[in-house]
Amino acid sequence: MSDAITMGIVWHLVGAASAACFYAPFKRVKEWSWETMWSIGGIVSWVILPSAISLALLPHFWDYYSAFGASTLLPVFLFGAMWGIGNINYGLTMRYLGMSMGIGIAIGITLIVGTLMTPILGGKFSVLIGTTGGRMTLLGVFVALIGVAIVTRAGQLKERQMGIRAEEFNLKKGLVLAVICGIFSAGMSFAMDAARPMHEAAAALGVNAMYVALPSYVIIMGGGALVNLGFCFIRLAKVPELSIKRDFSQAKSLIISNILLSALGGTMWYLQFFFYAWGHASIPAKYDYMSWMLHMSFYVLCGGLVGLILREWNNAGRRPVGVLSVGCVVIIIAANIVGLGMAS
Numbered sequence: 001m002s003d004a005i006t007m008g009i010v011w012h013l014v015g016a017a018s019a020a021c022f023y024a025p026f027k028r029v030k031e032w033s034w035e036t037m038w039s040i041g042g043i044v045s046w047v048i049l050p051s052a053i054s055l056a057l058l059p060h061f062w063d064y065y066s067a068f069g070a071s072t073l074l075p076v077f078l079f080g081a082m083w084g085i086g087n088i089n090y091g092l093t094m095r096y097l098g099m100s101m102g103i104g105i106a107i108g109i110t111l112i113v114g115t116l117m118t119p120i121l122g123g124k125f126s127v128l129i130g131t132t133g134g135r136m137t138l139l140g141v142f143v144a145l146i147g148v149a150i151v152t153r154a155g156q157l158k159e160r161q162m163g164i165r166a167e168e169f170n171l172k173k174g175l176v177l178a179v180i181c182g183i184f185s186a187g188m189s190f191a192m193d194a195a196r197p198m199h200e201a202a203a204a205l206g207v208n209a210m211y212v213a214l215p216s217y218v219i220i221m222g223g224g225a226l227v228n229l230g231f232c233f234i235r236l237a238k239v240p241e242l243s244i245k246r247d248f249s250q251a252k253s254l255i256i257s258n259i260l261l262s263a264l265g266g267t268m269w270y271l272q273f274f275f276y277a278w279g280h281a282s283i284p285a286k287y288d289y290m291s292w293m294l295h296m297s298f299y300v301l302c303g304g305l306v307g308l309i310l311r312e313w314n315n316a317g318r319r320p321v322g323v324l325s326v327g328c329v330v331i332i333i334a335a336n337i338v339g340l341g342m343a344s
Contacts, residue, residue, distance in 0.1 A: 005342050008282030009294060009335055015275030016298030020306045022268035025261040032258050035232040036247045040259060041266030042232070046225035049270045050217040057207050058215055064205065065218070068198065073219055075194040080223025082187030086110070087224060088231055089181035093174060104152025105175070107296055108145055109182025114189035114292035115141055121190075136341025137290055144297040144334035150327030151300050157320035158313060188273075189292035191220040192280065213277035221273075287342040294335060301331045 029037045058064045065073075093106050119128055128134040195216035202212040236242050248255060272295075280291045304324050307313055313321050 004282045005284070005339050008279045008291075009339050011275045011279035011282065012291065012294040013298045013302070013335075015272040015279060016295055017302045017306075018268050018275065019272035019295075019299050020302035022265050022272065025265040025268070029258045029261050031250050031254060032247045033236070033242045035236050035242055036244055037258065037262050039229055039232045039236075040262035041269065042225060042228050044263045044266030045270040046221040046228070046266075049267065050214070050221050053274075054215040054218050057211055058202070059205060064201065064215060067201065072194075072197050076191050076198070076216060076219045077223040079187045079191035079194055080220035081227050082184050082223075083191065083220070084187075084224035084227030086181050086183070086185030086187060087228060089177050089184065093178045093181050104148060104155070105178040106181040106185065107300055108148050108152075109179060110185040111141070111144065111148065111293055111296040113183055114186030114296070115289055117186065118189055118193050118289040118292070133287065133341045137287060137293075137338050140290075140334045140338035140341060141293050143337055144293055144331055147297060147327050147330035147334055148300050150330055151304050151324060152327075154304070154320050154324035154327055157323060158316040161316050161320060186292070188220070189289070191223075192216070192291070193289070195220065210278050210281050213280055214274070217273065217277075284342050290338050290342065294338065297331050297334060301328050304328055 026037055026041065054064075055061050090106060116128075128138055192213065195213065198216040198219070199212040202215050203209065207215070236244050250258075276291065276295055279294065280288060283291055305328065308321070308324070313324070
């Protein structure tokens with residue numbers, strides 16, 4: 001396995017670790033509605049940071065974006081909005097299925113759709129089945145799914161042992177939402193593929209190869225921001241028990257603390273895709289669709305490890321922790337199989 005591929009896998013792991021930890025600051029926000037908290041974090045992660053980093057990278061910010069026609073920008077934006085719909089349904093999936101089942105189904109579906117549909121739609125199916133490297137990467141995807149399933153089972157055992165149940169368990173509604181979430185969340189993978197002309201243009205302007213994907217985030221996350229912020233603002237305006245005015249009528253010190261915590265959560269959320277861009281740049285072009293598989297499987301891996309570090313499994317018993325450990329090892333094996341496949 002080449003050093004570049006190894007570093008690509010490592011950067012995807014770093015990004016996934018940030019994704020697994022990003023909600024920790026949000027948990028410390030007090031006396032605010034979820035919609036206000038999520039909006040503040042979202043403005044930082046989907047609007048401010050992508051724009052600020054692109055301003056720093058691009059010699060002529062506005063000229064860069066105006067050089068692309070609607071045929072390039074619109075698919076990137078719409079795929080970003082597609083990902084935004086999946087992002088909203090992610091939370092609802094947890095509500096009706098619980099964390100373990102919701103994550104297992106949603107992540108499993110988005111891993112398959114985001115990883116395999118990109119090369120199939122791009123006419124690269126022959127690479128998947130006609131080459132040794134392609135077949136190995138397919139094997140890696142299959143092993144990763146086994147790992148996700150094992151970690152999901154560990155979560156179910158933990159919830160059963162600790163008496164944790166979904167807020168409003170509803171299997172039928174939860175499964176529908178999980179499928180929607182899984183399919184639509186793959187929009188980020190599709191958006192990155194559609195943004196290739198933007199990456200190439202950034203490279204032509206002298207942007208380092210590690211950063212060429214970052215200017216496209218202004219458009220991708222703009223689509224996600226439209227959906228997420230629109231959802232939050234509509235709820236804040238129409239749901240009687242929610243109110244921005246009430247949230248900002250708290251003590252000044254609490255407001256400042258909540259803003260900073262929400263902004264920190266948003267920054268950590270953005271960093272997952274900052275490092276995703278680094279990992280993506282290090283993967284060979286013919287296998288770059290594997291970035292999504294690495295990101296999502298590492299997200300499950302890091303989520304389990306973070307839970308152990310935060311002692312969330314302390315009262316779960318030995319069996320759930322043992323099953324979780326096996327699942328984490330399987331995901332690591334899957335990543336190595338993919339890496340070997342890309343190097344062959």
